Amino acid sequence: MCGIIGYTGQLESITILLEGLKALEYRGYDSAGISFFHNNQIQTVKTTGKVSELERNVIETHRQDLSSTCGIGHTRWATHGGVTDINSHPHTFGNVTLIHNGIIENYHQIELEFATMGKYPRSQTDSEIAAMLIDHLYQGNPTEAIKKAVKRLEGSYAFCILFHDQPDVIYSIRLGSPLVACHNSQGSFIASDLVALLPYSKDYFVLPEYHIAKLTKSEIIVTDFDGTIISPKMLHVNWDIRSAQKNGYPHFMLKEIYEQPTSLHSTLIPRLNQDFLPDLTMDHIPNRIFDSINRIIIVACGTAMHAGLVGKILMERLLRIPVTVELASEFRYQDPILCDNSLVITISQSGETADTLAALRLAKEKSSTTLSIVNVKGSSIARESDYVLYTHAGPEIAVASTKAYTAQLACLYLLTYHFALYKERVTIKECQEAMKNFSAILPAIQKTLELENEIKEISQNIIKTKDVFFIGRGLDYALSCEGSLKLKEISYIHSEAYAAGELKHGTLSLITDGVPVIALATQSHVYPKMISNIREVRARGARIIIISNGDFPMENSIYDYRISLPMVDDFLAPFTAAVTLQLLAYYTSLYLGIDMDQPRNLAKSVTVE
DSSP states (O other): OOEEEEEEESSOHHHHHHHHHHHTGGGOOSEEEEEEEETTEEEEEEEESOHHHHHHHHHHHSSSOOOOSEEEEEEEOOSSSOSOTTTSSOEEETTEEEEEEEEETTHHHHHHHHHHTTOOOSSSOHHHHHHHHHHHHOSSOHHHHHHHHHHHOOEEEEEEEEETTSTTOEEEEEESSOOEEEEETTEEEEESSGGGTTTTOSEEEEOOTTOEEEEOSSOEEEEOTTOOEEOOOEEEOOSOGGGGSOTTOSSHHHHHHHTHHHHHHHHHGGGBOTTSOBOOGGGTOOGGGGSSOOEEEEEEOHHHHHHHHHHHHHHHHHHOSOEEEEEHHHHGGGOOOOOTTEEEEEEESSSOOHHHHHHHHHHHHTTOEEEEEESSTTOHHHHHSSEEEEOOOOOOOSSSOSHHHHHHHHHHHHHHHHHHHHTTSSOHHHHHHHHHHHHTHHHHHHHHHTTHHHHHHHHHTTTTOSEEEEEESTHHHHHHHHHHHHHHHHHOOEEEEEEGGGGGGTGGGGOOTTOEEEEEEOOGGGHHHHHHHHHHHHTTTOEEEEEEESOOOOOGGGOSEEEEEOOOOGGGHHHHHHHHHHHHHHHHHHHTTOOTTSOTTOOSSOOOO
8 A cells, every 4th residue: 555656866757756656556545746856946746636636736836847856756545634635645844855655653642742842743644743753853964863763653664755955865764664776877766666666677675674775866875773884685576567567458457367377377387396296496495394383374364365265275185284364464463372383374465464564573473484475576574484485476456466366376285285295195196196287277267268258247247236145165165255355345346255054054144035146166075065055045036156167067947147167176176266256356346337456445555554
Protein backbone atom coordinates (compact mmCIF):
# COMPACT_ATOMS: atom_id res chain seq x y z
CA MET A 1 0.00 0.00 0.00
CA CYS A 2 1.12 3.57 -0.75
CA GLY A 3 3.83 4.32 -3.28
CA ILE A 4 7.06 6.33 -3.14
CA ILE A 5 9.21 7.67 -5.95
CA GLY A 6 12.13 10.07 -5.76
CA TYR A 7 14.60 11.37 -8.34
CA THR A 8 17.48 13.79 -8.62
CA GLY A 9 19.68 14.02 -11.67
CA GLN A 10 19.94 15.35 -15.21
CA LEU A 11 16.43 14.59 -16.44
CA GLU A 12 13.06 16.31 -15.99
CA SER A 13 11.99 15.12 -12.55
CA ILE A 14 8.26 15.88 -12.79
CA THR A 15 7.81 13.49 -15.69
CA ILE A 16 9.77 10.80 -13.85
CA LEU A 17 7.70 11.31 -10.70
CA LEU A 18 4.38 11.12 -12.50
CA GLU A 19 5.38 8.08 -14.54
CA GLY A 20 6.71 6.43 -11.40
CA LEU A 21 3.44 7.02 -9.57
CA LYS A 22 1.52 5.55 -12.50
CA ALA A 23 3.69 2.44 -12.27
CA LEU A 24 2.88 2.22 -8.55
CA GLU A 25 -0.89 2.69 -8.90
CA TYR A 26 -1.48 -1.06 -8.55
CA ARG A 27 -0.41 -0.90 -4.89
CA GLY A 28 -3.71 0.79 -3.97
CA TYR A 29 -4.19 4.47 -3.11
CA ASP A 30 -6.75 7.23 -2.71
CA SER A 31 -4.67 10.39 -3.26
CA ALA A 32 -1.41 11.46 -4.84
CA GLY A 33 1.08 14.30 -4.78
CA ILE A 34 4.54 15.49 -5.75
CA SER A 35 7.04 18.04 -4.44
CA PHE A 36 9.94 19.30 -6.53
CA PHE A 37 12.68 21.92 -6.51
CA HIS A 38 12.09 24.77 -8.94
CA ASN A 39 14.46 27.74 -8.85
CA ASN A 40 15.73 26.44 -5.49
CA GLN A 41 12.22 26.56 -4.05
CA ILE A 42 10.05 23.55 -3.25
CA GLN A 43 6.71 23.43 -5.06
CA THR A 44 3.99 20.95 -4.04
CA VAL A 45 0.95 19.73 -5.95
CA LYS A 46 -1.36 17.09 -4.46
CA THR A 47 -4.92 15.90 -4.78
CA THR A 48 -7.37 13.18 -3.90
CA GLY A 49 -8.18 10.72 -6.64
CA LYS A 50 -6.04 9.23 -9.37
CA VAL A 51 -2.57 10.11 -10.62
CA SER A 52 -4.21 11.30 -13.84
CA GLU A 53 -5.97 14.00 -11.81
CA LEU A 54 -2.67 14.96 -10.20
CA GLU A 55 -1.10 15.21 -13.65
CA ARG A 56 -3.84 17.59 -14.80
CA ASN A 57 -3.34 19.71 -11.69
CA VAL A 58 0.41 19.87 -12.28
CA ILE A 59 -0.10 21.06 -15.85
CA GLU A 60 -2.70 23.65 -14.80
CA THR A 61 -0.61 24.94 -11.88
CA HIS A 62 2.74 25.01 -13.64
CA ARG A 63 1.84 25.23 -17.29
CA GLN A 64 4.37 28.03 -17.87
CA ASP A 65 7.42 26.25 -16.49
CA LEU A 66 7.75 22.62 -15.53
CA SER A 67 11.53 22.61 -15.22
CA SER A 68 12.84 20.63 -12.27
CA THR A 69 15.53 18.02 -11.81
CA CYS A 70 14.77 16.86 -8.26
CA GLY A 71 11.60 15.81 -6.54
CA ILE A 72 9.59 13.22 -4.62
CA GLY A 73 6.15 11.72 -5.26
CA HIS A 74 3.64 9.68 -3.30
CA THR A 75 0.39 7.76 -3.62
CA ARG A 76 -1.44 7.52 -0.29
CA TRP A 77 -3.71 4.81 1.10
CA ALA A 78 -5.45 6.48 4.03
CA THR A 79 -4.71 5.18 7.53
CA HIS A 80 -4.67 8.30 9.73
CA GLY A 81 -7.15 10.96 8.66
CA GLY A 82 -9.69 10.89 5.87
CA VAL A 83 -9.19 11.09 2.13
CA THR A 84 -8.64 14.82 1.63
CA ASP A 85 -6.23 17.04 -0.26
CA ILE A 86 -4.62 18.27 2.94
CA ASN A 87 -4.06 14.75 4.23
CA SER A 88 -2.38 13.79 0.97
CA HIS A 89 1.39 13.59 0.78
CA PRO A 90 3.88 15.29 0.57
CA HIS A 91 3.66 17.13 3.90
CA THR A 92 5.60 20.31 4.56
CA PHE A 93 6.42 21.79 7.93
CA GLY A 94 9.04 24.49 8.26
CA ASN A 95 12.18 23.46 6.40
CA VAL A 96 11.04 19.91 5.78
CA THR A 97 8.95 18.31 3.02
CA LEU A 98 8.34 14.62 3.51
CA ILE A 99 6.60 11.56 2.11
CA HIS A 100 5.99 8.49 4.24
CA ASN A 101 4.92 4.88 3.94
CA GLY A 102 4.08 3.08 7.18
CA ILE A 103 2.49 4.03 10.49
CA ILE A 104 3.92 6.09 13.35
CA GLU A 105 2.34 4.51 16.41
CA ASN A 106 3.32 7.19 18.94
CA TYR A 107 2.46 10.17 16.75
CA HIS A 108 -0.29 11.44 19.07
CA GLN A 109 2.07 11.68 22.04
CA ILE A 110 4.50 13.74 19.94
CA GLU A 111 1.62 15.85 18.64
CA LEU A 112 0.63 16.71 22.22
CA GLU A 113 4.19 17.74 22.98
CA PHE A 114 4.17 20.12 20.03
CA ALA A 115 0.84 21.53 21.18
CA THR A 116 2.51 22.73 24.39
CA MET A 117 4.91 24.67 22.15
CA GLY A 118 2.06 26.21 20.16
CA LYS A 119 2.80 24.08 17.09
CA TYR A 120 -0.09 22.31 15.40
CA PRO A 121 -0.31 20.14 12.28
CA ARG A 122 -2.50 21.14 9.38
CA SER A 123 -3.49 17.59 8.55
CA GLN A 124 -4.81 14.64 10.54
CA THR A 125 -1.91 12.40 9.59
CA ASP A 126 0.86 10.72 11.56
CA SER A 127 3.17 11.57 8.66
CA GLU A 128 3.00 15.31 9.20
CA ILE A 129 3.96 14.78 12.84
CA ALA A 130 7.14 13.11 11.59
CA ALA A 131 7.83 16.14 9.40
CA MET A 132 7.26 18.43 12.39
CA LEU A 133 9.66 16.41 14.51
CA ILE A 134 12.43 16.41 11.92
CA ASP A 135 11.99 20.14 11.36
CA HIS A 136 12.08 20.76 15.13
CA LEU A 137 15.40 18.91 15.39
CA TYR A 138 16.93 20.39 12.25
CA GLN A 139 19.86 22.71 12.84
CA GLY A 140 21.50 22.64 9.44
CA ASN A 141 22.57 18.98 9.40
CA PRO A 142 19.88 16.80 7.77
CA THR A 143 21.48 13.50 8.76
CA GLU A 144 21.66 14.39 12.44
CA ALA A 145 18.08 15.64 12.47
CA ILE A 146 16.84 12.41 10.86
CA LYS A 147 18.81 10.20 13.26
CA LYS A 148 17.49 12.06 16.31
CA ALA A 149 13.93 12.01 14.97
CA VAL A 150 13.70 8.30 14.19
CA LYS A 151 15.00 7.47 17.66
CA ARG A 152 11.77 9.06 18.92
CA LEU A 153 9.47 7.35 16.43
CA GLU A 154 7.73 4.04 17.07
CA GLY A 155 6.20 2.02 14.27
CA SER A 156 7.20 1.55 10.65
CA TYR A 157 8.34 4.06 8.07
CA ALA A 158 9.94 4.68 4.73
CA PHE A 159 10.75 8.39 4.42
CA CYS A 160 11.94 10.47 1.50
CA ILE A 161 12.75 13.97 2.71
CA LEU A 162 13.56 17.29 1.07
CA PHE A 163 15.16 20.07 3.11
CA HIS A 164 14.39 23.51 1.74
CA ASP A 165 17.97 24.72 2.10
CA GLN A 166 19.45 21.57 0.51
CA PRO A 167 18.49 21.92 -3.17
CA ASP A 168 18.48 18.84 -5.40
CA VAL A 169 19.21 16.43 -2.54
CA ILE A 170 16.90 13.69 -1.23
CA TYR A 171 17.39 11.99 2.13
CA SER A 172 15.82 8.61 2.86
CA ILE A 173 15.56 6.18 5.74
CA ARG A 174 13.36 3.18 6.44
CA LEU A 175 12.21 0.73 9.08
CA GLY A 176 9.78 -2.05 8.09
CA SER A 177 8.52 -0.42 4.89
CA PRO A 178 10.57 -1.10 1.73
CA LEU A 179 12.75 1.26 -0.28
CA VAL A 180 14.89 0.34 -3.28
CA ALA A 181 17.36 2.65 -5.02
CA CYS A 182 19.73 2.87 -7.96
CA HIS A 183 22.15 5.31 -9.57
CA ASN A 184 23.30 5.64 -13.16
CA SER A 185 24.46 8.32 -15.57
CA GLN A 186 20.97 9.86 -15.54
CA GLY A 187 20.94 10.41 -11.79
CA SER A 188 19.72 8.83 -8.57
CA PHE A 189 16.39 7.06 -8.15
CA ILE A 190 14.53 5.69 -5.12
CA ALA A 191 11.13 4.01 -4.85
CA SER A 192 8.99 1.75 -2.70
CA ASP A 193 8.80 -0.84 -5.47
CA LEU A 194 11.17 -1.96 -8.17
CA VAL A 195 8.59 -1.51 -10.95
CA ALA A 196 9.04 2.26 -10.70
CA LEU A 197 12.79 1.92 -11.32
CA LEU A 198 12.66 -0.58 -14.20
CA PRO A 199 12.61 2.04 -17.00
CA TYR A 200 15.98 3.30 -15.73
CA SER A 201 17.88 0.31 -14.38
CA LYS A 202 17.78 -3.44 -13.71
CA ASP A 203 20.43 -3.09 -11.02
CA TYR A 204 19.37 -1.83 -7.64
CA PHE A 205 19.86 -2.15 -3.91
CA VAL A 206 17.54 -2.39 -0.93
CA LEU A 207 18.18 0.41 1.54
CA PRO A 208 19.13 -1.31 4.82
CA GLU A 209 17.05 -0.44 7.86
CA TYR A 210 18.42 2.28 10.12
CA HIS A 211 20.69 3.55 7.35
CA ILE A 212 20.40 6.97 5.75
CA ALA A 213 20.67 7.39 2.00
CA LYS A 214 21.71 10.75 0.59
CA LEU A 215 20.73 10.98 -3.06
CA THR A 216 22.46 13.58 -5.21
CA LYS A 217 22.77 13.98 -8.96
CA SER A 218 26.18 12.32 -8.96
CA GLU A 219 25.88 9.53 -6.36
CA ILE A 220 24.01 7.81 -3.56
CA ILE A 221 25.82 7.75 -0.23
CA VAL A 222 24.53 5.29 2.39
CA THR A 223 25.69 5.68 5.98
CA ASP A 224 24.88 3.91 9.23
CA PHE A 225 24.07 5.74 12.45
CA ASP A 226 27.77 5.92 13.33
CA GLY A 227 28.42 7.83 10.13
CA THR A 228 30.23 4.94 8.44
CA ILE A 229 29.72 4.80 4.70
CA ILE A 230 28.54 1.35 3.61
CA SER A 231 28.31 -0.26 0.18
CA PRO A 232 24.86 -1.87 -0.11
CA LYS A 233 24.53 -5.23 -1.83
CA MET A 234 23.56 -4.74 -5.45
CA LEU A 235 20.84 -6.93 -6.92
CA HIS A 236 19.82 -7.59 -10.52
CA VAL A 237 16.32 -8.21 -11.82
CA ASN A 238 15.96 -10.53 -14.80
CA TRP A 239 12.64 -9.22 -16.10
CA ASP A 240 12.04 -5.98 -17.95
CA ILE A 241 9.47 -3.21 -17.96
CA ARG A 242 7.27 -5.11 -20.45
CA SER A 243 6.57 -7.64 -17.70
CA ALA A 244 4.92 -4.86 -15.72
CA GLN A 245 2.77 -3.68 -18.65
CA LYS A 246 -0.51 -5.03 -20.02
CA ASN A 247 0.95 -6.10 -23.40
CA GLY A 248 -2.39 -5.98 -25.19
CA TYR A 249 -4.52 -7.43 -22.39
CA PRO A 250 -7.39 -5.24 -21.16
CA HIS A 251 -6.40 -5.72 -17.53
CA PHE A 252 -3.35 -6.82 -15.56
CA MET A 253 -5.37 -9.49 -13.80
CA LEU A 254 -6.29 -11.27 -17.04
CA LYS A 255 -2.71 -11.00 -18.28
CA GLU A 256 -1.41 -12.53 -15.07
CA ILE A 257 -3.95 -15.36 -15.17
CA TYR A 258 -2.72 -16.22 -18.66
CA GLU A 259 0.92 -15.99 -17.57
CA GLN A 260 0.55 -18.91 -15.18
CA PRO A 261 1.93 -21.64 -17.48
CA THR A 262 5.04 -19.48 -17.89
CA SER A 263 5.40 -18.54 -14.23
CA LEU A 264 4.93 -22.17 -13.14
CA HIS A 265 7.51 -23.30 -15.69
CA SER A 266 9.98 -20.77 -14.24
CA THR A 267 9.23 -21.97 -10.72
CA LEU A 268 9.26 -25.71 -11.39
CA ILE A 269 11.55 -26.75 -14.24
CA PRO A 270 14.84 -25.24 -12.97
CA ARG A 271 14.29 -27.16 -9.72
CA LEU A 272 14.09 -30.60 -11.35
CA ASN A 273 17.37 -32.40 -11.91
CA GLN A 274 18.27 -34.70 -14.81
CA ASP A 275 16.71 -37.65 -12.96
CA PHE A 276 13.42 -35.75 -12.68
CA LEU A 277 13.74 -35.30 -8.93
CA PRO A 278 13.28 -32.08 -6.94
CA ASP A 279 16.58 -30.25 -6.51
CA LEU A 280 16.83 -27.19 -4.26
CA THR A 281 20.56 -26.67 -4.79
CA MET A 282 19.97 -23.36 -6.54
CA ASP A 283 18.10 -22.20 -3.44
CA HIS A 284 20.92 -23.20 -1.07
CA ILE A 285 18.55 -25.18 1.15
CA PRO A 286 20.57 -27.99 2.77
CA ASN A 287 18.97 -31.32 3.58
CA ARG A 288 20.25 -31.10 7.15
CA ILE A 289 17.53 -28.60 8.07
CA PHE A 290 15.03 -31.47 7.85
CA ASP A 291 16.95 -33.75 10.21
CA SER A 292 15.37 -32.58 13.46
CA ILE A 293 12.13 -31.01 12.25
CA ASN A 294 9.09 -32.51 13.98
CA ARG A 295 6.60 -29.73 13.31
CA ILE A 296 5.88 -27.25 10.53
CA ILE A 297 4.09 -23.94 11.00
CA ILE A 298 2.98 -22.03 7.89
CA VAL A 299 2.38 -18.33 8.54
CA ALA A 300 0.84 -16.00 5.96
CA CYS A 301 -2.03 -13.63 5.16
CA GLY A 302 -4.86 -13.72 2.64
CA THR A 303 -4.14 -15.59 -0.57
CA ALA A 304 -0.72 -16.72 0.70
CA MET A 305 -2.41 -18.25 3.74
CA HIS A 306 -4.79 -20.13 1.44
CA ALA A 307 -1.78 -21.55 -0.39
CA GLY A 308 -0.58 -22.67 3.02
CA LEU A 309 -3.84 -24.56 3.60
CA VAL A 310 -3.18 -26.61 0.48
CA GLY A 311 0.42 -27.12 1.55
CA LYS A 312 -0.67 -28.37 4.98
CA ILE A 313 -2.78 -31.17 3.51
CA LEU A 314 -0.04 -32.27 1.14
CA MET A 315 2.67 -32.15 3.82
CA GLU A 316 0.73 -34.07 6.42
CA ARG A 317 -0.20 -36.80 3.94
CA LEU A 318 3.36 -37.29 2.73
CA LEU A 319 5.54 -36.33 5.69
CA ARG A 320 3.32 -37.58 8.54
CA ILE A 321 4.32 -34.71 10.82
CA PRO A 322 1.91 -32.09 12.19
CA VAL A 323 1.46 -28.92 10.16
CA THR A 324 -0.47 -25.86 11.27
CA VAL A 325 -1.43 -22.83 9.21
CA GLU A 326 -1.59 -19.54 11.08
CA LEU A 327 -2.83 -16.10 10.14
CA ALA A 328 0.18 -13.85 10.47
CA SER A 329 -1.90 -11.03 11.92
CA GLU A 330 -2.88 -13.28 14.85
CA PHE A 331 0.27 -15.36 15.23
CA ARG A 332 2.31 -13.08 17.51
CA TYR A 333 -0.57 -12.41 19.86
CA GLN A 334 -1.33 -16.06 20.57
CA ASP A 335 1.95 -16.73 22.39
CA PRO A 336 2.74 -19.54 19.93
CA ILE A 337 4.74 -22.59 20.97
CA LEU A 338 8.00 -22.43 19.03
CA CYS A 339 11.28 -24.27 19.42
CA ASP A 340 14.38 -25.26 17.50
CA ASN A 341 12.59 -28.36 16.14
CA SER A 342 9.98 -26.20 14.42
CA LEU A 343 10.19 -25.18 10.78
CA VAL A 344 8.35 -21.89 10.25
CA ILE A 345 7.43 -21.26 6.62
CA THR A 346 6.38 -17.70 5.84
CA ILE A 347 4.68 -16.97 2.52
CA SER A 348 4.40 -13.50 0.98
CA GLN A 349 4.27 -12.33 -2.62
CA SER A 350 5.93 -8.99 -1.88
CA GLY A 351 8.19 -10.19 0.92
CA GLU A 352 7.19 -7.04 2.79
CA THR A 353 3.86 -8.03 4.38
CA ALA A 354 4.14 -6.40 7.82
CA ASP A 355 2.30 -9.06 9.84
CA THR A 356 4.20 -11.89 8.17
CA LEU A 357 7.53 -10.13 8.71
CA ALA A 358 6.73 -9.69 12.41
CA ALA A 359 5.84 -13.38 12.67
CA LEU A 360 9.13 -14.31 11.03
CA ARG A 361 11.08 -12.21 13.51
CA LEU A 362 9.29 -13.87 16.42
CA ALA A 363 10.12 -17.31 15.04
CA LYS A 364 13.79 -16.37 14.79
CA GLU A 365 13.76 -15.09 18.37
CA LYS A 366 12.51 -18.53 19.45
CA SER A 367 15.32 -20.28 17.51
CA SER A 368 12.99 -21.90 14.98
CA THR A 369 14.31 -22.63 11.51
CA THR A 370 12.73 -20.17 9.07
CA LEU A 371 12.08 -20.60 5.37
CA SER A 372 10.26 -18.07 3.24
CA ILE A 373 8.43 -18.39 -0.05
CA VAL A 374 8.49 -14.96 -1.71
CA ASN A 375 8.48 -13.40 -5.15
CA VAL A 376 10.74 -10.38 -4.62
CA LYS A 377 14.50 -10.71 -4.33
CA GLY A 378 16.06 -8.65 -1.58
CA SER A 379 12.72 -8.12 0.19
CA SER A 380 12.70 -7.90 3.98
CA ILE A 381 11.26 -11.38 4.54
CA ALA A 382 13.72 -12.91 2.07
CA ARG A 383 16.72 -11.20 3.68
CA GLU A 384 15.74 -12.11 7.25
CA SER A 385 14.81 -15.75 6.63
CA ASP A 386 17.29 -18.56 7.12
CA TYR A 387 16.35 -19.96 3.72
CA VAL A 388 14.34 -18.71 0.73
CA LEU A 389 12.37 -20.30 -2.09
CA TYR A 390 11.75 -17.66 -4.73
CA THR A 391 8.62 -18.15 -6.80
CA HIS A 392 10.05 -16.55 -9.97
CA ALA A 393 6.55 -15.46 -10.97
CA GLY A 394 7.65 -12.06 -12.26
CA PRO A 395 5.87 -8.83 -11.33
CA GLU A 396 2.25 -9.18 -10.25
CA ILE A 397 0.49 -5.87 -10.70
CA ALA A 398 -3.21 -6.63 -10.15
CA VAL A 399 -4.23 -6.41 -6.50
CA ALA A 400 -5.93 -9.81 -6.60
CA SER A 401 -3.17 -12.42 -6.58
CA THR A 402 -3.30 -15.06 -9.34
CA LYS A 403 0.02 -16.26 -10.68
CA ALA A 404 1.72 -15.65 -7.33
CA TYR A 405 -0.76 -18.04 -5.69
CA THR A 406 -0.10 -20.93 -8.06
CA ALA A 407 3.65 -20.27 -7.91
CA GLN A 408 3.44 -20.44 -4.10
CA LEU A 409 1.61 -23.76 -4.43
CA ALA A 410 4.36 -25.00 -6.73
CA CYS A 411 7.04 -24.12 -4.18
CA LEU A 412 5.12 -25.93 -1.44
CA TYR A 413 4.75 -29.03 -3.62
CA LEU A 414 8.45 -29.04 -4.50
CA LEU A 415 9.49 -28.54 -0.90
CA THR A 416 7.18 -31.32 0.30
CA TYR A 417 8.42 -33.90 -2.18
CA HIS A 418 12.05 -32.90 -1.61
CA PHE A 419 11.56 -33.29 2.14
CA ALA A 420 9.61 -36.57 1.71
CA LEU A 421 12.30 -38.06 -0.54
CA TYR A 422 15.08 -37.12 1.87
CA LYS A 423 13.17 -38.60 4.83
CA GLU A 424 12.35 -41.70 2.75
CA ARG A 425 8.61 -41.11 3.00
CA VAL A 426 8.44 -41.67 -0.74
CA THR A 427 10.65 -43.76 -3.00
CA ILE A 428 12.71 -42.37 -5.84
CA LYS A 429 10.30 -43.93 -8.32
CA GLU A 430 7.26 -42.45 -6.56
CA CYS A 431 8.88 -39.03 -6.48
CA GLN A 432 9.84 -39.20 -10.15
CA GLU A 433 6.28 -40.13 -11.05
CA ALA A 434 4.94 -37.24 -8.99
CA MET A 435 7.31 -34.77 -10.68
CA LYS A 436 6.36 -36.04 -14.13
CA ASN A 437 2.71 -35.52 -13.23
CA PHE A 438 3.61 -32.10 -11.89
CA SER A 439 5.26 -31.12 -15.19
CA ALA A 440 2.08 -32.18 -16.99
CA ILE A 441 0.18 -29.50 -15.10
CA LEU A 442 1.54 -26.85 -17.50
CA PRO A 443 -0.38 -28.05 -20.60
CA ALA A 444 -3.37 -28.85 -18.36
CA ILE A 445 -3.53 -25.20 -17.27
CA GLN A 446 -3.30 -24.13 -20.90
CA LYS A 447 -6.31 -26.33 -21.66
CA THR A 448 -8.13 -24.89 -18.64
CA LEU A 449 -7.69 -21.40 -20.07
CA GLU A 450 -9.53 -22.61 -23.16
CA LEU A 451 -12.67 -23.06 -21.01
CA GLU A 452 -13.00 -19.29 -20.87
CA ASN A 453 -16.32 -19.11 -22.74
CA GLU A 454 -17.99 -21.58 -20.35
CA ILE A 455 -16.73 -19.53 -17.41
CA LYS A 456 -18.01 -16.31 -18.97
CA GLU A 457 -21.52 -17.77 -19.19
CA ILE A 458 -21.49 -18.70 -15.50
CA SER A 459 -20.21 -15.23 -14.55
CA GLN A 460 -23.05 -13.58 -16.45
CA ASN A 461 -25.52 -15.65 -14.45
CA ILE A 462 -24.23 -14.73 -11.00
CA ILE A 463 -23.71 -10.98 -11.34
CA LYS A 464 -27.15 -10.15 -9.91
CA THR A 465 -26.83 -12.34 -6.84
CA LYS A 466 -26.04 -10.95 -3.40
CA ASP A 467 -24.50 -14.09 -1.94
CA VAL A 468 -22.37 -16.94 -3.28
CA PHE A 469 -21.21 -20.01 -1.39
CA PHE A 470 -18.22 -22.23 -2.13
CA ILE A 471 -18.08 -25.78 -0.78
CA GLY A 472 -15.48 -28.50 -0.94
CA ARG A 473 -13.68 -31.21 1.04
CA GLY A 474 -9.98 -31.56 1.79
CA LEU A 475 -7.91 -29.81 -0.88
CA ASP A 476 -11.15 -28.57 -2.41
CA TYR A 477 -12.08 -26.80 0.81
CA ALA A 478 -8.66 -25.14 0.96
CA LEU A 479 -9.18 -24.01 -2.62
CA SER A 480 -12.75 -22.86 -1.88
CA CYS A 481 -11.34 -20.35 0.59
CA GLU A 482 -9.20 -18.82 -2.14
CA GLY A 483 -12.00 -18.88 -4.72
CA SER A 484 -14.32 -17.12 -2.31
CA LEU A 485 -11.73 -14.46 -1.53
CA LYS A 486 -11.10 -13.80 -5.23
CA LEU A 487 -14.79 -13.32 -5.96
CA LYS A 488 -15.54 -11.03 -3.05
CA GLU A 489 -12.44 -8.85 -3.31
CA ILE A 490 -12.92 -7.83 -6.94
CA SER A 491 -16.67 -8.23 -7.59
CA TYR A 492 -17.86 -7.03 -4.15
CA ILE A 493 -20.36 -9.91 -4.05
CA HIS A 494 -20.63 -11.39 -0.58
CA SER A 495 -19.09 -14.84 -0.64
CA GLU A 496 -18.28 -17.56 1.91
CA ALA A 497 -16.39 -20.83 1.77
CA TYR A 498 -17.44 -23.83 3.82
CA ALA A 499 -16.18 -27.35 4.34
CA ALA A 500 -18.95 -29.32 2.62
CA GLY A 501 -19.35 -31.74 5.52
CA GLU A 502 -20.18 -28.84 7.83
CA LEU A 503 -23.28 -27.77 5.93
CA LYS A 504 -25.63 -29.71 8.19
CA HIS A 505 -24.12 -28.06 11.29
CA GLY A 506 -25.67 -24.69 10.64
CA THR A 507 -24.71 -23.43 7.20
CA LEU A 508 -27.73 -24.96 5.45
CA SER A 509 -29.85 -22.22 7.00
CA LEU A 510 -28.19 -19.79 4.56
CA ILE A 511 -29.15 -21.77 1.48
CA THR A 512 -32.29 -20.36 -0.08
CA ASP A 513 -33.93 -20.64 -3.47
CA GLY A 514 -31.65 -19.52 -6.31
CA VAL A 515 -28.49 -18.94 -4.23
CA PRO A 516 -25.42 -19.93 -6.28
CA VAL A 517 -23.30 -22.67 -4.71
CA ILE A 518 -19.96 -23.37 -6.36
CA ALA A 519 -19.08 -26.97 -5.54
CA LEU A 520 -15.52 -28.16 -6.03
CA ALA A 521 -15.42 -31.91 -6.67
CA THR A 522 -11.87 -32.72 -7.73
CA GLN A 523 -10.85 -35.27 -5.06
CA SER A 524 -11.77 -38.85 -5.95
CA HIS A 525 -11.50 -40.27 -2.42
CA VAL A 526 -14.29 -37.95 -1.17
CA TYR A 527 -16.21 -37.70 -4.44
CA PRO A 528 -19.27 -39.73 -3.28
CA LYS A 529 -19.48 -37.66 -0.09
CA MET A 530 -19.22 -34.46 -2.11
CA ILE A 531 -22.08 -35.54 -4.37
CA SER A 532 -24.23 -36.12 -1.28
CA ASN A 533 -23.45 -32.59 -0.06
CA ILE A 534 -24.35 -31.19 -3.47
CA ARG A 535 -27.70 -32.97 -3.28
CA GLU A 536 -28.32 -31.40 0.14
CA VAL A 537 -28.00 -27.83 -1.16
CA ARG A 538 -29.75 -28.70 -4.41
CA ALA A 539 -32.78 -29.93 -2.41
CA ARG A 540 -32.99 -26.50 -0.80
CA GLY A 541 -33.15 -24.62 -4.09
CA ALA A 542 -29.49 -23.71 -4.65
CA ARG A 543 -28.17 -23.12 -8.16
CA ILE A 544 -25.27 -25.56 -8.44
CA ILE A 545 -22.04 -24.88 -10.30
CA ILE A 546 -19.80 -27.96 -10.21
CA ILE A 547 -16.09 -27.87 -10.95
CA SER A 548 -14.75 -31.40 -11.39
CA ASN A 549 -11.39 -32.97 -12.15
CA GLY A 550 -12.12 -34.68 -15.43
CA ASP A 551 -15.52 -35.83 -16.61
CA PHE A 552 -16.70 -37.88 -13.63
CA PRO A 553 -20.16 -39.36 -14.23
CA MET A 554 -22.96 -37.60 -12.40
CA GLU A 555 -26.65 -36.95 -12.93
CA ASN A 556 -27.44 -33.83 -14.92
CA SER A 557 -30.30 -33.10 -12.54
CA ILE A 558 -28.01 -32.20 -9.61
CA TYR A 559 -26.34 -29.19 -11.26
CA ASP A 560 -27.10 -26.14 -13.36
CA TYR A 561 -23.59 -25.67 -14.72
CA ARG A 562 -20.61 -27.96 -14.84
CA ILE A 563 -16.99 -27.27 -15.69
CA SER A 564 -15.01 -30.44 -16.37
CA LEU A 565 -11.34 -29.64 -15.97
CA PRO A 566 -8.54 -31.50 -17.76
CA MET A 567 -7.90 -34.69 -15.83
CA VAL A 568 -4.84 -34.46 -13.57
CA ASP A 569 -3.61 -36.20 -10.43
CA ASP A 570 -5.87 -35.33 -7.49
CA PHE A 571 -2.94 -33.66 -5.69
CA LEU A 572 -2.54 -31.30 -8.65
CA ALA A 573 -6.21 -30.39 -9.17
CA PRO A 574 -5.82 -27.16 -7.12
CA PHE A 575 -3.78 -25.70 -9.99
CA THR A 576 -6.37 -26.12 -12.72
CA ALA A 577 -9.26 -25.37 -10.39
CA ALA A 578 -7.55 -22.19 -9.15
CA VAL A 579 -7.25 -20.87 -12.70
CA THR A 580 -10.97 -21.55 -13.22
CA LEU A 581 -11.95 -19.68 -10.07
CA GLN A 582 -9.69 -16.76 -10.99
CA LEU A 583 -11.35 -16.44 -14.39
CA LEU A 584 -14.78 -16.70 -12.77
CA ALA A 585 -13.97 -13.81 -10.44
CA TYR A 586 -12.41 -11.78 -13.25
CA TYR A 587 -15.38 -12.01 -15.60
CA THR A 588 -17.91 -11.44 -12.84
CA SER A 589 -16.08 -8.23 -11.99
CA LEU A 590 -15.83 -7.28 -15.66
CA TYR A 591 -19.57 -7.71 -16.26
CA LEU A 592 -20.29 -5.64 -13.16
CA GLY A 593 -18.12 -2.81 -14.51
CA ILE A 594 -15.65 -2.92 -11.61
CA ASP A 595 -11.94 -2.12 -11.86
CA MET A 596 -10.59 -5.53 -10.87
CA ASP A 597 -6.97 -4.37 -11.03
CA GLN A 598 -7.54 -1.79 -8.30
CA PRO A 599 -10.57 -2.82 -6.20
CA ARG A 600 -11.83 -0.36 -3.64
CA ASN A 601 -10.17 -0.13 -0.21
CA LEU A 602 -7.53 -2.72 -1.06
CA ALA A 603 -3.77 -2.52 -1.52
CA LYS A 604 -1.36 -4.90 -3.21
CA SER A 605 1.38 -4.87 -0.62
CA VAL A 606 0.18 -4.51 2.98
CA THR A 607 3.16 -2.99 4.74
CA VAL A 608 1.32 -1.85 7.88
CA GLU A 609 -0.39 -3.89 10.58
